[in-house]
Amino acid sequence: MPVPSNNLDMDVEEFRKRGKEIIDLIADYYKGVDSYPPLAQVEVGYLAKLLPTEAPLKSEPFEDIIADFNAKIMPGVTHWQSGNFFGWFPSSYSFPSFIGDMLSSMINCIGFNWICSPACTELETIVLDWLGKAFGLDESFLATRSDGSSGPGGGVIQGSASEAHIVAMLAARERMLHTLRDQGLSEEEVASASTRLVAYGSDQTHSSGQKAAMVIGCKFVSIPSDDGLRLTAAALARQIDKDRAEGNIPFFVCGTFGTTNTAAIDDLAGIAAVAARENLWYHIDAAYAGCALVCPEYRQLCRGAELADSFNVNPNKWLLVNFDFSALWVKNSCYLRDALSVTREYYRNDASDSGLVKDYRNWELPLGRRFRSLKLWFVLRMFGIEGLQQYIRRTVALGEWFEQQLLSDGRFEIIAPATFGLVVFRVLPDAVDLQRHGVDPADEGAVDSLVSDVDERIYKLMIADGRVFLTDSKVRGRHVIRACFGGTHVSQKTVQTLITVLKESADKILGRP
Secondary structure, three states: OOOOOOOOOOOHHHHHHHHHHHHHHHHHHHHOHHHOOOOOOOOOOOHHHOOOOOOOOOOOOHHHHHHHHHHHHHHHOOOOOOOOEOOOOOOOOOHHHHHHHHHHHHHOOOOOOHHHOHHHHHHHHHHHHHHHHHOOOOHHHOOEOOOOOEOOOEEEEEOOHHHHHHHHHHHHHHHHHHHHHHOOOOHHHHHHHHHHEEEEEEOOOOOHHHHHHHHHOOEEEEEOOOOOOOOOHHHHHHHHHHHHHOOOEEEEEEEEEOOOOOOOEOOHHHHHHHHHHHOOEEEEEOOOHHHHHHOHHHHHHHOOHHHOOEEEEOHHHHOOOOOOOEEEEEOOOHHHHHHHOOOOHHHOOHHHHHOOOOOHHHHOOOOOOOOOHHHHHHHHHHHHHHHHHHHHHHHHHHHHHHHHHHHHHOOEEEEEOOOOOEEEEEEOHHHOOOOOOOOOOOOHHHHHHHHHHHHHHHHHHHHHHOOOEOEEEEEOOEEEEEEEOOOOOOOHHHHHHHHHHHHHHHHHHHOOO
């Protein structure tokens, strides 16, 4: 039987031609990205009406595919890179990161161990040490100490902070099971004890904490935060005492450096003391705000991080590395490897067996992994630490300027200041005509309810306007509006557009000041 020919529709020369066209398309897109409505203006299910129900049997012309991309796909895109996008936390990008990603796609290795592509493993170890030093992380988190010796710690690239949270919790469980065995428990007793493990976070901890507990099959306790929306050592200690009295086994706690809702900072040092006393694995989620640690002036806000067991930052949020790239550092990787190592003959190679290199497949959930360190390598080299510091400081300054405009307007209050380029705000009760709405000023519950309703109506009017996109949330049951200024394309011009839309929407709901 004859072997079919390898008749690919796109050869190298065709790729060269089309690749240049795509680079032009991308460049043109970013040149005019602010001209798009930041939020996709389509209805649910729009695309199914435009595309066939089955894949084409025969090859289609490249020109037709690009035409459909422009006409059918692009209308359904929410433009995260627009300067008018202030929602959630940003998904940052830079052209140096794109170049690293393109080269990663060119190499297209599956780097589950050293021999798969030695540079893939070794560059990851090196650049995560670079980044850890740029953040001022304790030396115990680095793969290579200052004296040149190798330590048990190091960094690994995860796909997201959610993956990092799961991996850290798996390592924590492994350490606790080791502890129980060292105490003389039988394997049957250890198995029984594993069903009573408890992990902790606060009511402001990212949902990845609860999801991680769901994945590994343990209990997650959400501890009420204090008036500053922080997890405190005292609250954690009280909950641990309660759980121990009920026969449960505390084993993990997550402290947050910059919560999603308000960028609050938990009592990192206090939590560390409780974790050490109670033998809990201490994980710090610094997915967004941790990027600011490239600027030395923010490091004093992160005191206590040096006492953690694991530390996570997402450079793809606020450090010009495009998605997906989440950096996780651990002090002792042995628990990670013990929790996640599965060996087969087809994974064996002399380098891995020597113990001299890292097999990152044992540091993550998937087996396969892309050459993602190239993205960070290009960003760090082409911007330098000083360039990244300038970027962080610029976006924080934009948030501070927006905050000043809100205060000068007089109708809004700041719920969380622009420490990390995130401003959380709401309408002041004094700006709402309580008499017109029939609300007694002495009835605090009714006033809060009305202000939240008015605040939400302003927010919805802003979204319906279409010129900007930002997100809302609830803080202590009160509606708030969040505006984050960390995006690559956010500028004073786009922030002014946000201010204009906000004031126009407030005028319609509240009346002019």
